Amino acid sequence: MDVVMLSRLQFAVAVFFHFIFVPLTLGLSVILVWMETRYAATGDEFWKRQVKFWGRLFLINFTLGVVTGITLEFQFGTNWSRYSEYVGDIFGSLLAIEATVAFFLESTFIAVWHFGWDRLGRKAHCACMWFVAIASNTSALWIILANGFMQHPVGYTLNEAAGRAELANFWDVILNGYAWGQYVHTILASWALGGFFVLGVSAWHLLRGSHTGFFHRAFRMVAPYTLILALALALSGHEQGMNVARHQPVKLAAMEAQWETMSRAPFYLFVWPDPANETNSVEFLGIPGLMSWISHGSADAEVRGLLDYPASDRPPVAEVFWCFRGMVALGGLFVLLALAAFWQRKREAICPRLLTALVWNIPLPYIGLALGWAVAEIGRQPWIVYGLMRTSDAVSPVPAGSVSLSLLAFIAVYSVLGILDIYLLRKYALKGPDAQEA
Numbered sequence: 001m002d003v004v005m006l007s008r009l010q011f012a013v014a015v016f017f018h019f020i021f022v023p024l025t026l027g028l029s030v031i032l033v034w035m036e037t038r039y040a041a042t043g044d045e046f047w048k049r050q051v052k053f054w055g056r057l058f059l060i061n062f063t064l065g066v067v068t069g070i071t072l073e074f075q076f077g078t079n080w081s082r083y084s085e086y087v088g089d090i091f092g093s094l095l096a097i098e099a100t101v102a103f104f105l106e107s108t109f110i111a112v113w114h115f116g117w118d119r120l121g122r123k124a125h126c127a128c129m130w131f132v133a134i135a136s137n138t139s140a141l142w143i144i145l146a147n148g149f150m151q152h153p154v155g156y157t158l159n160e161a162a163g164r165a166e167l168a169n170f171w172d173v174i175l176n177g178y179a180w181g182q183y184v185h186t187i188l189a190s191w192a193l194g195g196f197f198v199l200g201v202s203a204w205h206l207l208r209g210s211h212t213g214f215f216h217r218a219f220r221m222v223a224p225y226t227l228i229l230a231l232a233l234a235l236s237g238h239e240q241g242m243n244v245a246r247h248q249p250v251k252l253a254a255m256e257a258q259w260e261t262m263s264r265a266p267f268y269l270f271v272w273p274d275p276a277n278e279t280n281s282v283e284f285l286g287i288p289g290l291m292s293w294i295s296h297g298s299a300d301a302e303v304r305g306l307l308d309y310p311a312s313d314r315p316p317v318a319e320v321f322w323c324f325r326g327m328v329a330l331g332g333l334f335v336l337l338a339l340a341a342f343w344q345r346k347r348e349a350i351c352p353r354l355l356t357a358l359v360w361n362i363p364l365p366y367i368g369l370a371l372g373w374a375v376a377e378i379g380r381q382p383w384i385v386y387g388l389m390r391t392s393d394a395v396s397p398v399p400a401g402s403v404s405l406s407l408l409a410f411i412a413v414y415s416v417l418g419i420l421d422i423y424l425l426r427k428y429a430l431k432g433p434d435a436q437e438a
Contacts, residue, residue, distance in 0.1 A: 004395050006403040007079040010410055012377075014072045016370055017414035020421060021065025023369055026140060026187065027194015028058040029133035031222065033126075040126035050218060051129075052117075053433040054198065059114060060424045064417050066107070071410075073099075079403065083384055083394035089166045090156055090173060091146050098142035106135035140190075141183055148179020150385050151376065152247045165388065178247050181240040182376070188233045189372065192334065193365035195226030199341055200362035201429045203355035211432045216350075223345040227338040234331055238294070244379075245295040248386060249304045250313065251379035252295060254320040258305050265291035265303035275317040278307060315381045323374040330368040337361055 001009075032055055039047035073095060076084045084092070112120075113128035120128070149155075155172030156165045167173070199222055202215040245252045252258070257273035257280050258265065266286035274281040289299030296303070306314055337357060344350045384391040 001400070003398060003400040003403055004392050006400055006407060007075075007395050008391065010079060010403060010407040011072075011075055013407065013410050013414065014068070014075060015373070017410075017418055018065065018068040018072050019369065019373065020366065020418055021061050021068060022140070023190035023193045023366070024061045024197060025058065025065055026136055026190035027192070027197065028054060028061070029129070029136050029194075030191055031194050031198060031225075032058060033129050033133045034221075034225075036126045036129050040122040043122065046214075046217070049214065049433050053214075054218075055113075056428055057201075057425055059110070060428065061421060062110060064421045067417060068414060078406075079396050079398070080384075080394050081396040083389065086164045086389055086394070087149075087153075087156075087385055089164065090149055090153075093167065093170070094142050094146040094149070094173070098139050098146075102135050102139035102142060106132050106139060109135065137187060140187065144183040144186060145174055145176065145179045147376075148176045148182055149173055151182070151380060152176060152178035153385050153388050165385075178243050181236070181243045185233070185236045185240045185372070186369075188229055188236050189365070189369050192226060192229040192233055192338075193369065195222050195229055196334070196337070196358070196361055196365050198222045199226060200358045203350075203358040204430065205432060206350060207352060207355045207359070214433055219341070219350070220345045223338070223341040227335075227342045230331075230335045230338040234335060237328075237331065242295060242297065245303075248379070250306065250309050251315060251320070251375075253304060253306045253309075254315045254317045254379055255324040255375060256291060256303075257317060257321045258291065258303055259307050261302065261305040261308050263292065263302045264289040264300055265295075267291040267294060271321075273317055273321050313382065315379045320375055320379045323371045323378070327368055327371040327375065330364055330371070333361075334365065334368070 032051055035047050035054070036051045038044070039051060076088075076091075076095075109128045109131040113125065113132060116125055116128060153165075154176050155167065155169040157168040158164075159166050198218055202219040202222075205211050205215040206219065241252070241255075244255070256267075257271050259279055266288045267290035268280075268283045268286045270282065270284040271280050272282035292301040292303055293299045295301065306317065337354075340351075340354050341358065344354055380386055382390050382392065384394040
């Protein structure tokens with residue numbers, strides 16, 4: 001493989017390993033705020049026990065996530081220096097704000113929160129978790145605003161003499177509607193992942209009859225929250241799909257394997273794309289006009305096909321199509337599981353089959369998030385900044401062998417960190433609240 005593909009693989013490895021930690025940090029931070037606010041308001045020691053139990057899992061995940069996140073940003077200098085030279089004036093400002101404001105704010109207050117149980121009052125301690133949750137979710141905002149510029153570049157001018165893009169309007173960049181659609185969809189997915197994580201861990205203990213009072217109340221509390229998020233996630237996904245149709249129609253065409261441009265485009269319940277022949281080998285149960293309505297809000301709207309674009313400007317169709325289909329299928333499953341948990345939450349004996357399904361479901365939101373980001377990033381190819389700079393022009397002038405070695409090192413180190421995270425989360429989640437009290 002050439003240096004471009006190796007650098008892409010290395011960045012993908014770093015991103016996907018880092019994203020093992022990010023969504024649970026975001027999701028648990030909101031749940032911890034909810035629980036600790038109840039403790040601060042009532043003084044009920046039960047809620048303090050809840051915060052301490054789930055807070056330990058949050059700290060494990062946060063600590064390992066910091067390690068993977070710091071190395072990720074270095075790659076813009078090591079592997080993508082030409083990209084940094086070309087759009088660093090815009091992209092760098094967003095990452096600088098994230099690092100100097102949001103990241104340091106959450107890191108500071110999480111330390112105060114962890115060590116301040118016996119040093120701060122209930123309300124002051126609760127305020128620390130509020131700061132952590134706000135800073136964590138704000139940190140994600142600045143990162144996604146940077147990615148949103150890559151997806152839909154705005155607020156820049158081209159300096160032909162310097163050979164780079166320069167920041168022209170900072171407000172256009174931070175008010176980028178495409179980026180905000182990404183952010184809302186990602187945040188809702190992360191919060192839903194946190195809800196399913198709490199439901200899954202609670203389900204494991206309820207199946208075994210351990211700490212039933214503790215985990216049944218956690219289950220009852222989180223079930224309606226998770227259902228609301230699962231439904232909101234589906235709605236935000238539809239809205240972001242319309243964003244893609246407006247700003248990246250070739251990505252939408254790849255997501256749906258739409259080869260021909262047509263009005264009243266049908267939506268097929270089952271499609272098997274055949275990119276080699278630029279067609280679909282199977283199209284089954286088409287609903288006329290539904291694709292047009294989903295994409296543009298009108299059944300008569302025109303949907304552009306892949307054949308309208310040169311082959312060199314199209315993303316890999318099969319990868320984008322199947323990742324998108326997998327994400328949508330998992331989203332439907334999450335709604336069904338959340339709905340079942342909502343109806344079962346008040347029963348003294350929750351259905352064992354549902355509890356088993358929720359335990360096995362714990363890794364699936366991670367997979368759903370990974371598939372969604374694969375659609376966003378692979379679907380942008382061959383552009384690193386959509387319509388502005390190609391990925392092949394952005395890579396650093398380094399030997400392929402050097403990138404191969406660093407890629408292997410990333411895989412080795414991140415595998416250890418990923419295994420450690422899963423091991424520690426499983427260990428303390430299965431021990432229950434008694435381990436925290438001890």
